[in-house]
Amino acid sequence: MDDLGFLHEVEKSTGEKVSTCYQCYKCTAGCPVVADMDIYPHRIIRHIILGNRDTVLTSKTIWTCLQCVTCSVRCPNDIDVAGVFDALRKISVREGKMAEKDTWRFDEIFLESVRRHGRLHEMEAILRYKIDKKDLFSDTKMGMGMLKKGRIGLLPHNIKDRKGMKEIFKKIEDEKVRGSE
Amino acid sequence: MITLTYYPGCSLKTSSRFYEESFKAVFSFFGIGHKELEDWSCCGASAGRTIDERIGYALAARNLALAEREGHQLFAPCSACYNRSMITNSNIRDDRELREEINKALYPLQCTGTVEVKNIIEVLHDHVGIETIAQRISYDLSSIRVVPYYGCVLTRIMKMDAFDDKEDPTSMDSLIWSSGMELLNWPYKMECCGASKTLTNKDMTLKLSARIMDMALSLKADAIVTPCPLCQMNLDLLPYLGRTEKNLPVLFLTEVLELALFGTLKGTGSHIIPVDEMVKKVKKQ
Numbered sequence: 001m002d003d004l005g006f007l008h009e010v011e012k013s014t015g016e017k018v019s020t021c022y023q024c025y026k027c028t029a030g031c032p033v034v035a036d037m038d039i040y041p042h043r044i045i046r047h048i049i050l051g052n053r054d055t056v057l058t059s060k061t062i063w064t065c066l067q068c069v070t071c072s073v074r075c076p077n078d079i080d081v082a083g084v085f086d087a088l089r090k091i092s093v094r095e096g097k098m099a100e101k102d103t104w105r106f107d108e109i110f111l112e113s114v115r116r117h118g119r120l121h122e123m124e125a126i127l128r129y130k131i132d133k134k135d136l137f138s139d140t141k142m143g144m145g146m147l148k149k150g151r152i153g154l155l156p157h158n159i160k161d162r163k164g165m166k167e168i169f170k171k172i173e174d175e176k177v178r179g180s181e
Numbered sequence: 182m183i184t185l186t187y188y189p190g191c192s193l194k195t196s197s198r199f200y201e202e203s204f205k206a207v208f209s210f211f212g213i214g215h216k217e218l219e220d221w222s223c224c225g226a227s228a229g230r231t232i233d234e235r236i237g238y239a240l241a242a243r244n245l246a247l248a249e250r251e252g253h254q255l256f257a258p259c260s261a262c263y264n265r266s267m268i269t270n271s272n273i274r275d276d277r278e279l280r281e282e283i284n285k286a287l288y289p290l291q292c293t294g295t296v297e298v299k300n301i302i303e304v305l306h307d308h309v310g311i312e313t314i315a316q317r318i319s320y321d322l323s324s325i326r327v328v329p330y331y332g333c334v335l336t337r338i339m340k341m342d343a344f345d346d347k348e349d350p351t352s353m354d355s356l357i358w359s360s361g362m363e364l365l366n367w368p369y370k371m372e373c374c375g376a377s378k379t380l381t382n383k384d385m386t387l388k389l390s391a392r393i394m395d396m397a398l399s400l401k402a403d404a405i406v407t408p409c410p411l412c413q414m415n416l417d418l419l420p421y422l423g424r425t426e427k428n429l430p431v432l433f434l435t436e437v438l439e440l441a442l443f444g445t446l447k448g449t450g451s452h453i454i455p456v457d458e459m460v461k462k463v464k465k466q
Contacts, residue, residue: 032373064385066373066376067227068334072339073337073347102382103378103381108232110228114223119191119223145453146421146453149452150198150450150451151197157191157194165243167286168240
């Protein structure tokens with residue numbers, strides 16, 4: 001279970017000196033969603049150092065995080081804890097170990113909308129997510145309320161250079177494939 | 182007259198269109214011009230960076246590259262756009278490898294990381310100033326009690342100096358104060374509203390935003406004031422998120438100035454939590 005390469009992998013992909021953590025608990029003490037986490041933030045950091053790879057990657061904690069970065073700002077050793085969680089999400093997805101899939105799925109749908117239109121098409125993204133979840137009607141009242149107040153864009157907001165936008169995405173993805181070869 | 186290059190971001194064109202109308206009214210009163218960034222795109226928000234760091238950088242850098250052709254300043258009123266643009270601008274400037282990689286993807290656009298990214302608070306301080314605001318107001322707002330709510334990402338910019346204190350900012354306080362409103366001290370300036378969990382974990386947003394609302398109510402405030410579109414939205418959505426208790430209106434910072442200058446709000450109809458009771462407290466000076 002112990003994986004001594006894990007600390008190295010996380011430090012390398014984030015540029016954060018995770019091993020400087022001396023367990024002061026500040027990150028956990030300031031976290032607004034700690035009650036919804038299965039493992040406290042300072043313990044996630046400790047698990048990384050100990051090489052408990054699966055414990056970290058299957059945790060609910062990395063998906064509960066809101067990226068408010070309170071922990072990162074307060075860390076006395078300047079570890080971007082929220083940034084580390086963000087990196088752990090990527091590894092967790094790559095290895096199919098996600099404790100929760102909604103956050104990632106919504107982010108994918110969000111980006112897909114940006115790739116197509118250049119800007120977020122709110123209605124399309126929300127509906128796609130809802131269809132994906134097979135849950136079209138739970139927030140109908142909220143949706144209608146927002147529509148009535150003119151607070152959801154019904155139509156896409158296309159940029160002029162949509163071709164250029166698609167190319168940016170493609171070039172970044174191609175580079176990623178080359179990088180991992 | 183100064184003309185700022187304006188980067189609206191998705192929010193100010195859809196869910197927070199009345200924020201745009203509001204700042205435009207205030208800017209034109211004070212003689213600040215703005216020119217919308219030609220063919221701007223999404224900053225990537227938190228989704229871009231979470232899925233792939235490079236996509237996050239490239240999306241924010243595309244707008245910075247467009248802005249570099251326009252001048253040296255980019256005005257981003259949305260806190261998320263501001264945060265992503267600031268971080269990307271600085272990293273592109275300081276990290277040669279990253280700059281080369283992102284510019285390869287952006288080609289024929291080029292980003293060097295040399296524009297100054299400015300948020301709404303900075304623009305109001307730099308180009309208007311609290312003295313001018315205090316001198317030019319026409320309405321008495323002294324019977325309106327408000328709490329300043331900055332939200333997470335405006336000042337919590339990682340690995341960089343922020344324009345204000347990261348944990349106890351005061352720059353918006355002085356702007357509100359100069360409008361004549363009664364400013365309350367409170368501990369939730371920086372509490373998280375639930376951010377982008379509104380759709381994926383509604384209960385979490387409800388819990389976090391309700392806590393902020395409850396604190397404002399316990400201090401007997403009349404309204405919450407924020408510069409951030411996502412914070413405004415989450416708090417304003419509380420009645421739809423399932424909250425049955427009383428709610429206070431959630432104003433954008435520029436709406437405070439709108440009230441002080443014109444006595445009315447252009448965006449009255451866009452607020453989900455009604456603002457009428459609060460607006461009634463505005464008196465002609």
